[in-house]
Amino acid sequence: MKIKMTVNNQVKIFECEPSDYLLDTLRNNNYVSVRRGCDTTNCGVCTVLMDGKPVPSCSVLTVQAEGKQITTVEGIQEEAEKIGNYFGEEGADQCGYCNPSLALTVYAMKKELVNPTIKEVKKYLVGNLCRCTGYISQERAIMKYLGDKS
Amino acid sequence: MKVVNNLTHSVDGLGILKGRAAYTDDLADKNSLIVKVLRSPHAYAKIVKIDSEEALKLPGIEMVLTHKDFSRVPFTRAGQGYPEPSPHDKFVLDEYVRYVGDEVLAVVGSDLAVCEEALALIKVEYELLEPVLDFEKAIDHKSIIHPEPEAHEMFPIGFEPLRNIAASYHMHVGDVEKTLSECDVVIEETFFTQAQAHVMLEPHTVNARMDYQERLVIYNSTQTPYHMRRIISQGLNIPLSKIRVIKPRVGGGFGGKQGIHGEMLVAYVTYKTGKAAKMVYTRKEVFESSYTRHPMKMKVTLGADKSGVLKAIDFHCLSDTGAYGEHALTVFMVVGSKVLPLYNKVDSVRFYGDVVYTNHTPAGAYRGYGAIQGNFALESAVDMLCVKLGMNPIEFRQLNMMKETETSPIFEIMGEGTAGTAMIMETCKLEECVEKGMKLIDWNDKYPSKDMGNKIKSVGMAIAMQGSGIPYIDMGSATIKLNDDGFYNLLVGATDIGQGSDTVLAQIAAEVLMTTMDKIVIYSSDTDLTPFDCGAYASSTTYVSGNAVFKAANDMLEAILVEARRILKSKEVEFDGVLFTNELGETISLIDLSNEITYSEDQKQLSVTSSYVGHKSPPPFMAGFIEIDIDKETGEVDIVNYVSVVDCGTTINPKLAEGQVDGGIVQGLGMAMFENVQYSKKGALISNSLMTYKIPTRVDINNLTTVFVDSYEESGPFGAKSVGEIGIDTPPAALANAVYNALGIRIKTLPITAEKILLAIKAKERN
Numbered sequence: 043m044k045i046k047m048t049v050n051n052q053v054k055i056f057e058c059e060p061s062d063y064l065l066d067t068l069r070n071n072n073y074v075s076v077r078r079g080c081d082t083t084n085c086g087v088c089t090v091l092m093d094g095k096p097v098p099s100c101s102v103l104t105v106q107a108e109g110k111q112i113t114t115v116e117g118i119q120e121e122a123e124k125i126g127n128y129f130g131e132e133g134a135d136q137c138g139y140c141n142p143s144l145a146l147t148v149y150a151m152k153k154e155l156v157n158p159t160i161k162e163v164k165k166y167l168v169g170n171l172c173r174c175t176g177y178i179s180q181e182r183a184i185m186k187y188l189g190d191k192s
Numbered sequence: 193m194k195v196v197n198n199l200t201h202s203v204d205g206l207g208i209l210k211g212r213a214a215y216t217d218d219l220a221d222k223n224s225l226i227v228k229v230l231r232s233p234h235a236y237a238k239i240v241k242i243d244s245e246e247a248l249k250l251p252g253i254e255m256v257l258t259h260k261d262f263s264r265v266p267f268t269r270a271g272q273g274y275p276e277p278s279p280h281d282k283f284v285l286d287e288y289v290r291y292v293g294d295e296v297l298a299v300v301g302s303d304l305a306v307c308e309e310a311l312a313l314i315k316v317e318y319e320l321l322e323p324v325l326d327f328e329k330a331i332d333h334k335s336i337i338h339p340e341p342e343a344h345e346m347f348p349i350g351f352e353p354l355r356n357i358a359a360s361y362h363m364h365v366g367d368v369e370k371t372l373s374e375c376d377v378v379i380e381e382t383f384f385t386q387a388q389a390h391v392m393l394e395p396h397t398v399n400a401r402m403d404y405q406e407r408l409v410i411y412n413s414t415q416t417p418y419h420m421r422r423i424i425s426q427g428l429n430i431p432l433s434k435i436r437v438i439k440p441r442v443g444g445g446f447g448g449k450q451g452i453h454g455e456m457l458v459a460y461v462t463y464k465t466g467k468a469a470k471m472v473y474t475r476k477e478v479f480e481s482s483y484t485r486h487p488m489k490m491k492v493t494l495g496a497d498k499s500g501v502l503k504a505i506d507f508h509c510l511s512d513t514g515a516y517g518e519h520a521l522t523v524f525m526v527v528g529s530k531v532l533p534l535y536n537k538v539d540s541v542r543f544y545g546d547v548v549y550t551n552h553t554p555a556g557a558y559r560g561y562g563a564i565q566g567n568f569a570l571e572s573a574v575d576m577l578c579v580k581l582g583m584n585p586i587e588f589r590q591l592n593m594m595k596e597t598e599t600s601p602i603f604e605i606m607g608e609g610t611a612g613t614a615m616i617m618e619t620c621k622l623e624e625c626v627e628k629g630m631k632l633i634d635w636n637d638k639y640p641s642k643d644m645g646n647k648i649k650s651v652g653m654a655i656a657m658q659g660s661g662i663p664y665i666d667m668g669s670a671t672i673k674l675n676d677d678g679f680y681n682l683l684v685g686a687t688d689i690g691q692g693s694d695t696v697l698a699q700i701a702a703e704v705l706m707t708t709m710d711k712i713v714i715y716s717s718d719t720d721l722t723p724f725d726c727g728a729y730a731s732s733t734t735y736v737s738g739n740a741v742f743k744a745a746n747d748m749l750e751a752i753l754v755e756a757r758r759i760l761k762s763k764e765v766e767f768d769g770v771l772f773t774n775e776l777g778e779t780i781s782l783i784d785l786s787n788e789i790t791y792s793e794d795q796k797q798l799s800v801t802s803s804y805v806g807h808k809s810p811p812p813f814m815a816g817f818i819e820i821d822i823d824k825e826t827g828e829v830d831i832v833n834y835v836s837v838v839d840c841g842t843t844i845n846p847k848l849a850e851g852q853v854d855g856g857i858v859q860g861l862g863m864a865m866f867e868n869v870q871y872s873k874k875g876a877l878i879s880n881s882l883m884t885y886k887i888p889t890r891v892d893i894n895n896l897t898t899v900f901v902d903s904y905e906e907s908g909p910f911g912a913k914s915v916g917e918i919g920i921d922t923p924p925a926a927l928a929n930a931v932y933n934a935l936g937i938r939i940k941t942l943p944i945t946a947e948k949i950l951l952a953i954k955a956k957e958r959n
């Protein structure tokens with residue numbers, strides 16, 4: 043079947059099966075920044091924005107994305123660059139496997155929460171697991187990015 | 193220093209965060225055949241019959257591979273140097289399955305759906321065998337897990353498969369029993385550590401294709417590309433020269449990607465069919481069918497005199513290597529060799545025991561590599577001894593622990609599977625680490641605990657050491673070439689698995705060559721293009737590979753100075769990284785020089801390659817301090833802060849070094865608090881998803897205070913030692929000690945869960 047959606051502001055028509063998940067459809071179509079980390083919707087590595095809201099693409103059927111606006115990190119390059127530079131400053135990038143999806147979620151959070159406390163930030167991002175950094179350096183970088191009004 | 197020990201962004205972090213294709217599966221051929229493994233539902237069984245007729249009829253199914261397709265060449269998947277200290281006890285596929293999740297057969301098809309359909313159609317008949325599921329009963333059990341005659345050791349490691357012993361070891365200095373009998377205070381305690389899962393976020397994955405020279409090209413998420421190439425060549429009988437292993441970006445390893453996973457099957461399929469093939473582990477497979485940390489039982493006896501001088505350590509250890517013996521002996525030895533020298537003033541010390549096979553998921557390399565297990569036992573026992581001595585545990589450590597310029601006989605006796613290397617502690621800032629940590633956590637005010645009503649606040653601590661590579665065994669090397677326009681390529685076999693070695697090694701080269709990071713283009717781990725390196729394990733990259741880069745960069749400096757002297761017709765030429773100047777004040781820039789030798793006159797490619805093998809393994813040291821709040825009603829522990837004070841020599845990249853410690857601490861806290869690989873009565877893994885196996889999330893971690901003391905290790909590049917593993921060692925003991933300081937309850941079996949604490953509180957109340 044054919045499913046039409048907008049990915050990073052481009053209208054796309056994807057050929058897929060009714061049982062296909064958005065994660066696999068995107069990866070098969072070369073949006074490789076969206077990655078898989080688990081089978082149980084626990085890791086957050088597959089996060090994309092659907093109409094601006096972070097969702098785990100491993101549990102969204104491709105058909106459910108029909109007509110939706112999908113954003114991957116490729117679609118927010120300028121903001122990702124800003125976030126990435128704060129990460130670089132804090133040494134918060136290790137293996138990086140969690141980073142594209144984390145950047146997307148942080149970007150969405152900045153739009154959603156006004157001046158959040160560190161507790162609120164932790165709560166918002168709790169579904170974005172990271173096994174390398176111990177989280178604290180990431181959060182230092184994220185707080186700096188949230189304070190960046192440029 | 194301008195680049196080393198300065199804030200330097202990682203060379204790859206930004207591009208990865210922005211979503212560039214980077215990891216193994218991002219680079220797979222889109223038309224790859226899918227290789228999918230049928231996994232054993234039984235803990236121990238013999239395959240009697242396989243009927244794959246129906247499956248083979250499915251359109252899209254290319255083949256079904258069983259043990260009959262492979263010659264019976266046993267190998268080890270450990271991913272170590274050669275000859276390996278791990279037994280050769282694994283076949284690509286075998287007629288025995290030895291744990292739930294072991295490989296029965298593999299189907300190869302055009303997509304995942306058809307492979308799964310095929311798996312459901314295949315009928316396998318098993319003869320069930322009695323599994324060995326209790327590692328304390330494994331030795332001389334009536335079930336023998338490796339009865340096959342082909343299994344063997346490469347050199348003596350105490351391999352006795354007919355007794356279910358994968359390896360055994362014994363060492364002693366002095367007469368422990370005699371010393372203990374003369375001690376005023378003796379304690380004997382037994383500790384258990386659990387299996388822990390690595391949970392790197394990128395699952396194990398590999399893909400392969402044939403190139404236009406008919407060579408096998410393997411993209412692999414691995415920590416050891418060179419060992420991988422060798423093992424695949426030996427295991428599948430493909431000439432080494434026909435194999436190229438490329439390690440793209442790796443999404444975390446922690447030891448789990450030192451070993452072999454689907455590589456043999458995928459390589460076989462592509463080599464045999466000529467078609468691209470791939471395998472990506474599901475998270476369930478990562479849990480069930482890769483590796484865990486070795487679970488252990490450790491009996492520790494300590495003896496001291498009345499004044500608190502530690503006189504003897506007797507340490508018996510039983511380790512569970514699961515169904516296959518990867519890293520059986522070497523992890524076991526590290527329990528002793530990277531823990532016991534912390535208390536180097538004892539009169540006698542003994543370390544001995546066995547590593548046994550069971551029908552559990554195999555254990556393998558895992559950050560800390562035995563040191564975290566040993567540290568939990570010894571550093572818990574030390575606090576218990578202090579209680580009996582009536583002595584402050586910090587004073588006890590200050591009196592008894594390793595100090596700079598001292599040594600321990602253990603270094604010479606115990607290496608990695610073989611004898612070790614004697615060394616003096618040229619750098620050991622443990623005293624300073626302890627002192628600084630006390631201040632940062634406010635020890636004197638908070639020790640042992642403070643009752644705050646519903647909660648009790650307490651602190652606990654532990655000290656630790658690790659190593660920096662494996663001396664005389666593991667080699668790293670680097671090639672540097674100068675390009676026109678005056679920038680360099682740095683080619684290293686060293687394996688960046690996310691720890692940041694590409695950045696750190698580029699910094700070392702930039703510092704020596706007096707240039708900036710943008711002038712060093714690093715490329716790592718491609719067996720066709722980069723020089724040999726043992727890989728990322730044993731905390732070796734900064735020290736071993738870093739030293740190779742340091743040497744190569746100095747050789748390059750020498751090589752360009754030769755050219756500059758020729759061009760400037762002078763014997764005395766100075767270079768500042770940009771400009772060469774002779775004694776007459778005549779100059780030529782590096783850019784002009786490089787352009788001249790590339791295009792104009794006496795043209796040549798300047799290129800140097802240097803190698804380094806360690807002659808010692810200088811340990812990094814640290815003191816870890818934990819502050820916790822325990823809820824008296826629920827037993828729940830809240831980690832208020834974890835203070836780490838680390839001596840790892842010079843931090844080449846201070847922020848990345850901090851990241852290594854932070855990440856290690858949190859992974860260690862996971863093991864200390866809740867991570868637990870658990871099996872059903874029949875030996876099936878219960879904790880086989882991120883739902884059933886909890887790793888720390890960001891709400892579990894409130895604060896980490898990580899600092900480094902000034903330290904300069906002469907033998908390291910710019911004074912550096914290693915920092916990749918040391919962070920993981922202290923949390924279990926520090927937490928156990930803090931729980932004791934709060935409640936007077938000693939928990940000797942990891943993980944220290946709220947449930948265990950609460951049960952102990954209730955039991956204490958009843959008494």
Ligand code: FES
Pocket residue numbers: 077078079080081082083084085086087088089098099100101
């Ligand atoms: S892949 Fe883990 S949450 Fe989607």
Ligand code: FES
Pocket residue numbers: 135136137138139140141171172173174175393443444690
């Ligand atoms: S950086 Fe490796 S998982 Fe987050």
